[in-house]
Amino acid sequence: MHHTQDRPARRRRLHARILVAGCTAGAVLLTAAGAHAETGGAEARTSLAVQAAETVERVTGTSDLVPGTPLGGGATRAEVTTETSAARITAPATADGAVEFAYGTDVLRLTLPGSAASQATAGANGTVVYPGAGEDIDLAVQPNRDGVRTLVTLKDADAPTEYRFPLGLPADAATEVLEDGSILVSRGEEYLGTFDAPWAKDARGEAVPTEYRVEGGALIQTVRPGPGTAFPVVADPAWFIPIAIVAGRLLLTQGVKSISRHAAQRMAQRGISQEMVARTVKTGKKTKGKSPGTWKYTTGKVWVVVNKAGNVVSVGRN
Incomplete structure (x- = not known):
């Protein structure tokens, strides 16, 4: 009788031990899988960042780049110095932040057309990349001796062809689109800087039609790939600041x-x-x-x- 009553209790204890063991093993497996996924995710992000940087550096080269130093929150700052002054170029922490150019008391901001989910990764040569910054695009920022390049990489034919960069100009500054497609930024008769004539190149190094316009306080670049365009396409709004090359001061x-x-x-x-x-x-x-x-x-x-x-x-x- 005692045996008969004891057997179900033993079965219940055995089932409980099996259940606990199963849950523990499952937790170990899940923890290991989570760690592997996290490691794999980090490795994948690094790989995408390296690929994004290599894509733009094949087009731009690296000889004029100025590597930056990390700031709090993921931003990066580079300094371009001359005999008398320095320009500070800050690449934002995320792809929806603003690239900032500060020289003297003047500050210009160019907001990137990307997503907050895409975080900055600084490469060894000075290129800061934002992989997956938007639908079928990567973004990159390259501080250099002349100013800074802000690059859009169109990964395939489904990528958008128009990119909006909201501008934050110094007080009383104005923009003017010149005959060659570049954009002059001035304050009265004072020259503050230039967005160089736009360019875009495909994977074969062939030029892709592109142009700027200024609309609603934003610099807008349109890129026009054709049927024969080889992707990825790299397009570049480049800002030249006077102090970076000594012209003004x-x-x-x-x-x-x-x-x-x-x-x-x-x-x-x-x-x-x-x-x-x-x-x-x-x-x-x-x-x-x-x-x-x-x-x-x-x-x-x-x-x-x-x-x-x-x-x-x-x-x-x-």
Whole structure:
């Protein structure tokens, strides 16, 4: 009788031990699988970041890049220094943040057209990438000696073809689209910087049609892949800041105070860099200009005209 009553109790205890053992084993398996998935996820993210950086660096190269240092929260900051000042370029922590360019008291912000879910990964060469920043796209930010490039990689034909970069300009600054497609940013007659003429290249290095417009306080880039376009396509809004290459402040050492809007337009149209202007004023042959009170500086390739107020008023190629 005692045996008969004891047998069900033993069965219940055995079932309980089996259940506990099963749950424990399951928990161990789940923990191991979770750890593997987490490790695998990290490895996958690293692989995607490396691939995204390699894609843009094949197009842009790396020789002019300026690696940054990590900031709190995942952002990265690079500094481009000259003899007199420094420009600070900050790449945001996520793909919906703003790239910030600060030089002197001027700050310009360009908000990226991506998702907050895509986090920044800084590469060894200085490229900061945002894999999976949007539907079928990656984003990248490249601080460099001239300013900063903000790159969109269209992974395939399903990627959007229009990208909106909201602008935060210094007070009283205005934009103007020039004949070559570049965008001049100025404040009165003071030249603050330029978004260089847009470009896009496919996987074969072939040019893909692209253009800018400014609308509703945003820089909008449209990319137009065709039937023969090889993906991925890399497109680039590039911002050039005067201080990064000495044009504004370093020219003060040569008695030059600023670059006029007219001169900045000519620089963009004629492919004359800020460094070329600085070098010409510093080392070129000095003669009287055609207009009263102006001086002309000439090297083998470039000429620069400076007025008596210390403004670069015109530039050209010989």
